[in-house]
Amino acid sequence: MADPQSARPPARPVVTRFAPSPTGYLHIGGGRTALFNWLYARGRGGRFLLRIEDTDRERSTPEATAAILRGLTWLGLDWDGEVVSQFERRDRHAEVALAMVARGTAYKCFSTQEEIAAFRAAEEAAGRYPVFRSPWRDAEPATHPDAPFAIRMRAPQTGETVIDDAVQGRVVIRNETLDDMIVLRSDGTPTYMLAVVVDDHDMGVTHVIRGDDHLNNAGRQQMVYDAMGWEVPVWAHIPLIHGPDGKKLSKRHGAVGVEEYQALGYPAAGMRNYLTRLGWAHGDAEVFTSEEAMGWFDLSGIGRAPARLDFKKLENICGHHMASADDAALLHELTAYLAASGQPSLTEGQRTRLKAGLYALKDRAKTFPELLEKARFALIERPVGMDATAQAALDAVSRGILKALTPQLRDAHWTRDGLEAILMAEASSRGLGFGKLAAPLRAALAGRTATPSVYDMMLVIGREETIARLDEASD
RNA sequence: GGCCCGUUCGUCUAUCGGUUAGGACACCAGGUUUUCAACCUGGGAAGAGGGGUUCGACUCCCCUACGGGCUGCCA
Numbered sequence: 001m002a003d004p005q006s007a008r009p010p011a012r013p014v015v016t017r018f019a020p021s022p023t024g025y026l027h028i029g030g031g032r033t034a035l036f037n038w039l040y041a042r043g044r045g046g047r048f049l050l051r052i053e054d055t056d057r058e059r060s061t062p063e064a065t066a067a068i069l070r071g072l073t074w075l076g077l078d079w080d081g082e083v084v085s086q087f088e089r090r091d092r093h094a095e096v097a098l099a100m101v102a103r104g105t106a107y108k109c110f111s112t113q114e115e116i117a118a119f120r121a122a123e124e125a126a127g128r129y130p131v132f133r134s135p136w137r138d139a140e141p142a143t144h145p146d147a148p149f150a151i152r153m154r155a156p157q158t159g160e161t162v163i164d165d166a167v168q169g170r171v172v173i174r175n176e177t178l179d180d181m182i183v184l185r186s187d188g189t190p191t192y193m194l195a196v197v198v199d200d201h202d203m204g205v206t207h208v209i210r211g212d213d214h215l216n217n218a219g220r221q222q223m224v225y226d227a228m229g230w231e232v233p234v235w236a237h238i239p240l241i242h243g244p245d246g247k248k249l250s251k252r253h254g255a256v257g258v259e260e261y262q263a264l265g266y267p268a269a270g271m272r273n274y275l276t277r278l279g280w281a282h283g284d285a286e287v288f289t290s291e292e293a294m295g296w297f298d299l300s301g302i303g304r305a306p307a308r309l310d311f312k313k314l315e316n317i318c319g320h321h322m323a324s325a326d327d328a329a330l331l332h333e334l335t336a337y338l339a340a341s342g343q344p345s346l347t348e349g350q351r352t353r354l355k356a357g358l359y360a361l362k363d364r365a366k367t368f369p370e371l372l373e374k375a376r377f378a379l380i381e382r383p384v385g386m387d388a389t390a391q392a393a394l395d396a397v398s399r400g401i402l403k404a405l406t407p408q409l410r411d412a413h414w415t416r417d418g419l420e421a422i423l424m425a426e427a428s429s430r431g432l433g434f435g436k437l438a439a440p441l442r443a444a445l446a447g448r449t450a451t452p453s454v455y456d457m458m459l460v461i462g463r464e465e466t467i468a469r470l471d472e473a474s475d
Numbered sequence: 476g477g478c479c480c481g482u483u484c485g486u487c488u489a490u491c492g493g494u495u496a497g498g499a500c501a502c503c504a505g506g507u508u509u510u511c512a513a514c515c516u517g518g519g520a521a522g523a524g525g526g527g528u529u530c531g532a533c534u535c536c537c538c539u540a541c542g543g544g545c546u547g548c549c550a
Contacts, residue, residue, distance in 0.1 A: 021550045056549060113548060129476050131546085150548055168480065177478055177546085185548040192550045216479055216545040239481075239543085246542070274487095277499090281488050284498045303481095303488075306543065310486050313500040319512085364512045374511080389510095438509045450511035 014046025015206045018072075018079070019086075019196065021053040022064035025257035026071030028309070029211065029241040029249060032275045036238060036302070037209045038077045039276065043294035049203055050079040054087045055195050071258035074336075075275075076268050076290070084203065086195050093190030096198045096228065097151045097183050105227035106183060108149040109134040113186075134180055151184035153223055163218045166207075166236040166299040173219040181220055193217065197224040205233055209299070212237040236299045239279060239306040246308060253309070263341040265368030267325065267333060270318030277317070279307040287320045319366035327358045337368040346379075353378040353460055360456035377446035377457045384469055390443035394473055398440035401426070402474035406467055414463050416455050423454070444473030 016037035020030050041048040052068070054060035069083070100106035116132050123130035134152055155178040163171040183194035190198070200208060208218075215237040225232045243253035255261055261271055272290055280303065282288075282296040322330070331354065338345050346354065354361075357378045365371035372379070386394070405426060412418045427437045441454045445466065451457060458466045 019550095023550080053550060059549075109548095116548085127476095129546090131477090152548095171479070173479075179546080182548050187548080189548085191548065196550085211544090212480065213544050214550095217550095219479090220545095237480085242543085244486080248543070278487065283489065286487090286499050305481050307488090308486060310500070313487065316500055323513085366512090370512090393510095433509090435509055442510065448510090451509095452511085453509065455509090 012206050014041050014044045015049065015204045016041040016046065016209055017049040017051055017200065017203060017205050018077075019051040019053050019199075019210075020068050021056065021059070022061060022068060023056070023059040024064055024067070025259060026068045027249075028256055028258055028261065028275075030068075031071060031075055031258040032241060032278065033210055033238065034072055034077050035075065035272060035275050036236075036280070036297070037207075038079075039290070039294055039297040040207060040209060040299070043297050046206075047080040048077075049081060049084065049205070051084040051086060051199055051203070053192065053195070054085055055090070055190060055192065057087070060087070067257075067259065074262050074268055074340075075258060076272060084199065086199060089195070089199060089202075090189055092202070093195050093198050094184055094188055097190065097194060100153070100183070100224075100227050101151060103227065104154065106151050106153050107134075107137055107180075109136045109152045109180075109182070110145060110147055110149045111136065112148075131179065137180060148186040150182045150186045152180040152182050153220075153227065155180050155223060161219045161222055163215070163222065163235055165215070165218070166234055167302045168212065168215060168237050168304060171215065171219075173216070178219060178223065183224070193220050194224060197221050197228075197230075200233060201225070201228070201230050207234045207236060207299075209236040209238060212239050234299075236302070238302055239304060241278065242306045242308045244308055244310065246306075249309065259340070262337065265337050265341065265370070266314065266318050267321050267330075267368070269325065270314070270321035273321060274314045274317045278309070279303045287317060315366045322365055322367075322371065323363035325362060327355065327362075330358060330362060331355055334368055334371065350379045357452070357456065357460040360452045360460070364452065374452060376448060377451055378460050380447070382465075382468060382472055384444070384447040384472060386443060386447045387449075389449045390447050393439040393443040393449055398443075399474040401430070401437060402440055402444055402470045406470050406474070409463065409467055409470070412463075414459070416459065419455050419458055440473070441470075444469050 018030075018034035018037050020026065020034075026034075038048045040046070050072070052060075052065050054065070065083075072079070097106060101108060111132075111134055119132055120130040136149075137152070137154060156175040157178075159175050161173045161175055161178065163173065165171055181193055182191055184190055218235050218237065222232055241249050243249045245253075249256055255264060262268070269290070273288060273293075276288075276290075276293050276297070277286065280297070280301050282293075282301055285292075285296070288296075325333075331351070334354075335345060354375055357375060361371055361374050364374050405422070408422050408426070409419075412422050423437055423441075424434065427434050438454050439449060442449050442451045442457075445451070445454065445457045445461070461469075
């Protein structure tokens with residue numbers, strides 16, 4: 001017989017959600033919030049749901065919804081089931097508001113917006129902080145006129161509400177600071193505070209992981225859970241991301257939208273890694289895969305202070321992921337990057353040469369623009385455009401070296417060893433260090449002096465093209 | 476104004492009463508090298524300030540300062 005002390009209710013399967021409002025692009029902070037929810041659910045065999053909070057008809061647009069989905073998809077975050085539109089659930093929200101009125105936990109308020117605005121203005125003019133108290137809270141139902149009404153919560157006015165937050169700890173809110181917030185507007189539409197609770201409950205959300213700008217809201221929302229007798233989810237309010245100067249991240253800091261980062265050429269795996277690591281730690285782990293992160297990710301590892309974006313570290317992390325990426329996947333992502341940044345796509349020939357040279361390129365680049373720059377030798381057609389340093393490397397002596405090399409290359413074994421034998425012999429016969437030989441070769445082959453290894457370049461573009469470029473440069 | 480949250484190297488963080496306060500990025504110096512990148516070695520660099528509690532505080536409590544959030548018929 002089981003020890004009753006050890007008998008626990010079966011753990012509810014984890015259900016998390018990301019619930020952005022479609023008023024613009026996917027903010028990098030929102031992307032990280034989504035990522036945390038995704039990691040938490042995926043690491044526990046749970047479900048990760050997506051809901052669009054589009055109850056504000058003035059500001060919500062389908063374009064914004066599409067941008068958010070694109071951003072999530074680029075980040076590699078997949079969600080379960082259909083995307084839920086909060087707006088489409090408005091009847092259900094109204095139904096719950098009315099149910100609360102019937103239960104006595106909410107009431108109809110007939111005060112008009114004009115009355116409330118006038119009250120606020122008067123209070124402020126009198127130097128007081130305006131806190132509107134509806135006169136309808138304690139009115140007899142029979143005295144209600146037949147007029148438009150909003151539904152307000154009948155907020156508890158004594159005692160305290162405790163938010164047991166998995167990140168912030170135990171947060172106590174004195175109920176006297178809670179107001180009778182409106183849950184259903186006079187036009188019958190729900191407010192955020194109501195909709196979010198009803199939807200989270202109906203969708204079976206067990207863990208609400210969101211920005212800590214909602215920490216205070218959790219107290220108000222818990223009021224709705226209590227009013228309906230619903231089980232309160234686990235709260236986890238995570239700090240927002242700040243700019244390098246410590247201020248809330250905004251446009252003036254540069255890229256704030258997830259899609260901007262794609263256009264800047266950061267690989268998604270590196271972005272996920274960096275974003276995961278921003279404000280969360282697992283010991284000394286710095287570079288890891290999403291699969292590893294899923295196994296490690298835990299709410300208790302989330303820091304309580306806002307983190308600043310550090311582009312240098314982002315690049316560094318991206319470099320590691322770029323280097324370890326699968327060639328085919330990297331090429332695929334590069335193609336998407338070109339499209340996202342409005343650049344022409346690769347020709348078939350460029351694609352083939354790039355694929356052949358990836359082994360020598362991917363561990364030298366941190367971002368796609370950098371990869372492309374290093375891959376210049378494989379992408380260009382003759383004539384090879386020279387930059388100033390490349391031209392400087394092609395003096396008369398250097399051109400003589402290239403001329404002497406050409407016939408030897410025609411008969412060379414086109415392997416690293418074969419090429420090395422020829423180049424080293426040429427260098428030593430002239431009493432030069434190999435570096436003196438490599439510089440003009442780089443210039444001739446890539447039109448640049450900073451390039452991958454000369455051997456790798458020659459192997460990738462092949463004998464004919466190598467000789468042609470040397471001829472061109474030594475004329 | 477009221478309420479709530481936060482504060483360890485420049486940055487991201489580890490530490491969960493006892494450590495020479497560790498790692499990573501960045502930076503500096505040296506090494507390696509075929510340029511760049513990478514890599515190797517070394518270096519400087521931190522508990523916001525003030526009170527407590529304790530044999531002992533980065534760690535627990537209080538105050539202050541600074542930063543952030545909420546306070547809407549926005550989300």
